[in-house]
Amino acid sequence: MLAVEGSAPMMGRTTDISAQGVSINLPNPVPAGQAAQLRFDLLVDGNIVPINTRVKVTHCILSHGEFKAGFQFLNLDLGAMTSLARFLR
Template identity: 45%
Template structure:
């Protein structure tokens, strides 16, 4: 059984995401929710645990903003016919932190 380890509140976010593990092609996924420290996304196949480049879209005030950051995939679990992968942000820049803070309000 998976134990909840989140350290910040989450908010539903249904958007496109790209995950790129070093040396591999980008994987197009969908976000589930996001918080100040990470996000969860879904993908039809399992993903490895480890560091990667992550980008995803956030809609604020009628505009789409793309957030790009280094992240770490912490877990990958099968749920309801797809895989849920939890990511921890490793290096959010100030602009990305500001966008997420506005989205979380």
């Protein structure tokens, strides 16, 4: 779930993830440069791990009727970094 200040929270579908950020397909556009709060779950070693972090929008383009937005993680906490690294290995 993505929460951008001044807008209603919206659900999206993750299409790519790395240690630095994530790409999400959204129903509505978000402006590049905008900060937001992002919450998503990872499946790590058979357990669902919630990640809740600040992100910055790097780009947002219209693609096949959806908006594909890239987000850079901002100040991931140690637990989130560890879970993300375990997910990506």
